[in-house]
Amino acid sequence: MALLEVNDLKTHFRTDDGIVKAVDGVSFSVEKGQTLGIVGESGSGKSVTCLTIMGLNPKANTISSGEALWKGKDLIRMSSRQLRNIRGDDIAMIFQDPMTSLNPVKSIGAQLIEAVMLHRDVSKKQARARAVELLKAVGIPRAERRIDDYPHQFSGGMRQRVMIAMALINDPDLLIADEPTTALDVTTQAQIINLMIKLQQDFGSAIIIITHDLGVIAEAADDVVVMYAAQVVERAPVTNLFNRPHHPYTWGLLGSLPRLDADVERLTQIQGQPPSLLNPPRGCRFHPRCPYVMEICKTEQPALAPISTDPDHLQRCHLDEETKDREAAKLLQGMVAA
């Protein structure tokens, strides 16, 4: 049984303008010790998917359906008390912005100790020892002294390390990292990604990493989910996805990326803008921007189905496989040719 299994998850927000379908039928699963990467642009629903799993959406205007089975129990239907026991203990989350997700008026020690004592029946002294241990594990020098410092006394990269320490302090089975390196510089980003990979090996947690950076995905993920307009458009093991991308949107993402290992005069760009989720296009949601659009794409939504050669590789597109093979090969060749 998978550690987390998400089936047909839907999150709709009621707003003054109508119902925003922020997540519209998303399914995936995460195995123990594995890393799932969710990639997509702003507004594709990747963060909302995780907030829904964690039960962190505002109650007043959210309608959620589908299921998110955590070790067989549905998180969507749990009471807030049950969820509170799971959050920060079994499932922990790291947020994008380390500047705003730590409490500025409490020392980091107080915040770490609070996280332990909420879930474990231990003395304050034991909790503090645990906090120091974790700060050392994430590579904060002089952890015994720095534990009493306040968030503003740390740099951005160090704060993100504190966030990771806090998330790992109760040995979670699943760590959800929402854009953990987006706010960081490239050398710090490398440090944090390496740290997460190392800690995963040491602690054996599963990780969901949300990002818009395909480079980070290639480096850290085992499986990849590509989201577009609140839906999954492609899902595959990481090497399969990069060796043989199957969806025109994934091609667009790969082609629009300037990269060190390839020389292109002009980046392939995806025309137009992502659609409004108030009123997504009929048929395939990508069809207004797709260069391969056919008549059927405008009326009928393709199902998320496996490709013929690889049952683990799912994609949502009407295009025939022969054309896709040809186009994907062209795209990849363009990158190698450089």
Add this chain to the structure above:
Amino acid sequence: MATTETAPQTTATNGSGDELLVVENLVKHFPVTRGIIFQKEVASVKAVDGVSFTVRKGETLGVVGESGCGKSTMARCVMRLLEATDGRIIFDGRDITHLQRAEMRPIRRELMMIFQDPYASLNPRKRVGFIIAEALEVHKLGTDAEIKKRVQELLEVVGLNPEHYNRFPHEFSGGQRQRIGVARALAVNPKLIVCDEPVSALDVSVQAQILNLLKDLQDEFGLTYIFIAHDLNVVRHISDRVMVMYLGHAVELAGRDSLYTAPKHPYTGALLSAVPIPNPEQGRARKQIVLEGDVPSPLNPPAACWFHPRCPRFRDGHCNVETPPLYRFEDDHVAACHYPLERWPLTDEEIRRPSGPPMSPPPAESA
């Protein structure tokens, strides 16, 4: 002044006469004061500390570096939005470092800027037409009808619908707003456009649209760019030459291909090795130079070589004693390191152990 030690003569000027912008030994210190009535300067933040470079007509100079390395401060000094503490800025053959406001005005037409945040850099209460037309009106470039025609033309050039002349910024998406920023910079036919992280706030697909647009406009109008970014992939894509900054200093300056295939400075090497590659096999196989610690504070930068506390090639008694000048290598490649990288890529062992003797002064001033 501390900067004289950094050998200001070793600029990358090659004197070929086609320089649009020459920056010599630019210094910008922000004072830290104490006291309310009797303000006493107790320290200074050395944001930019002796940077020299040139920008040739029609080229793109990329500037990379981590947050706080002084790249934006440098740009603002060049734009004369900040007063330089020391140094000279020569634009199109004229020293503009100390020009008065009124003298500066005609030059501002030729020197425009595109900002990072397309949400914050457009006035939300003004219509797009007004935002773009403002520079034309300030410089009195035409009658109302001519200006309106020009604005519509500009909207078309940057790929927006000219009929959206009367809309407000909030009616546009992030990418479209950045296009408005580009149109505004283009309005007065500038010679140099300083782009300060123009695509950092955008999604990759939109980023590609803006990068393509900037390239097309350069081909069409012969523009010159200073392109500041922290993303090394983006900088490589758009630049002809690249300058790497660290802690207020230019540590390396070279042609794009030379810099990316044969970096000399260990910091450049570390930056390049840290870039994630969107290819699982290559990405996981590559060797990273992981730098220890964080960038030191510019309030109290390290002595001698600014990079020495984090450098894998650090040699005690040399790197922390003698400030490296910009040594010159082949093809106008300059780097401020006593023990430059011999080749690229290097193994862990080779990174730590420079094979040759240190670079010898004098740093080829004659070149």
